[in-house]
Amino acid sequence: MSFEIQKLADLARLELKPEEKAKLEKDLAAILSYVDELRKLNTAAVEPTSHVLNMENVFREDQVRESGVRDKTLKHAPQTEGTLFKVPKTVDKES
């Protein structure tokens, strides 16, 4: 087990303060060393569980309906323009 805290933070879109980083690094190492006990178990012949009810492919008819929530949703959004969510510019003219 080895992890690089800065890389994980980048993947998770988190900015960590130096003191946070040290504490989290220590906590993660302790938790990962605890969960390492699972490696002792031989599970070569065991199927993984992703859903306890063994349901799969729950389908329904695709029907068009009004949800009626657009205005309420936009009213409480952090930043909007017209009927759109507004975010900082993501694409440069050049590219």
Added chain:
Amino acid sequence: MAADYSKLSLKEAVAAAREAGPDAILQSVAERSARLNPKLNALLRFDAKRVSAGSGAGVLGGVPIAVKDNICVDGWETTCASKILQGHVPPYDATVIEKIKAAGGVIFGQANMDEFAFGSSSETSAWGPVRNPWDLERVPGGSSGGSAAAVAADMAFAALGSDTGGSIRQPAAFCGVVGLKPTYGRISRYGLIAFGSSFDQIGPITKTVEDSALLMNVLAGHDPKDSTSAPQAVPDYTRALVGNVKGLKVGVPEDFFAAGLDPEIEKSVRTSIKLLENAGAQIVPVALPHAKYSVAVYYIVAVAEASSNLGRFDGVRFGRRVQGADLIEMYKKTRSDGFGAEAKRRILLGTFVLSAGYYDAYYLQGQKVRTLIRQDFSTAFEKADLILSPTTPTPPFKIGEKLTDPLAMYLSDIFTIPANLAGVPALSVPCGFTASGLPIGVQLMGRPFEESVILRAAHTIEQTLNLRARKPMLEGAAV
């Protein structure tokens, strides 16, 4: 002075609302909440003026119910006790909220909790810790600690919680109330802000077993808006409360009584076993040999799901945004400022176990051991109709005691996590008190969709022990 109805059970309050009118019932809990919430911090938001007591019609006829702050209420700020969702006002009701309203219930307070339900003590809330009504220096459990404390302190007749690894049952045990986590899929999760999607279940926290059954009748059932909800027919749960356990096979896993279990809890739980035996139940030994791996499996699989579910909180569509020079910086600043320490810990851990090169060793292995734990339950349920264990290894701990040691906090859920891994229903019912007056709970786990069986046994324990008259000392005297 107006009559005080706050001590009534949900069922009694429905009857009282018919007599005295629903307004009088609502005013009783509103007045009591205003008085006690500054001590307990159990409710994040409550205001009798913003709700109508309604007509008093329906099975919940005008009676106020508190909901955990991770369940969406149309038009009300809903935050998961996290700064990142400050100002988040859902544009719709969760299905459980619709159902309560349709049954005549009144959504009253929104209950404090661990941030995003990450915790076992309700200390990680961005709005401060909840306090245990039985001892204000101790935690109420978590993550549904506000819901359990509100019900224990008679600030609500019942409350909704959610349970991913014990978050209904552990606080119910710590606060001396009844908490039921139904079978995975039994209650719709539409409108529950997701934590661990293969585990999360909504369930009732109540003063009595009968109230739990009453609320289950309202809440359970298939919902086309939740594709993981189960299609099985819903029984009348109140019919399970027959007042006897004759012939019921009660499985006892001796491993759960091993080292680390508080001796007062062991004594109290063994008294419940004896009580059921005296009432005609048959006690059978069962083994759950892989249950000891539950906490490890949970802190791989549940954090993986959590890190993925929390990806949606990025400051774009709801909640708070911290501006940045570009989109990525805006995401990072919003998330770093908005999430608390435990949320960051779980996001990073989940990101790690899902990352390239580690997926097989951690996440996949976790899912496989989960299968072994499910198989243990299947085998045990061939011999037993239900499995009985302590709900928690210790009584409520002191505020701050485990906050800096995540692993110690995680291990406080060691008896409750197995039921989530297997997806089976489980409840905690009060079974006694420690010498210092702290509540103790006993856990009953059932076969999938056999909530009725565990309610039936819990009802016998409750009726025999008759502990409900004992109330926390909240104002110098038992009030």
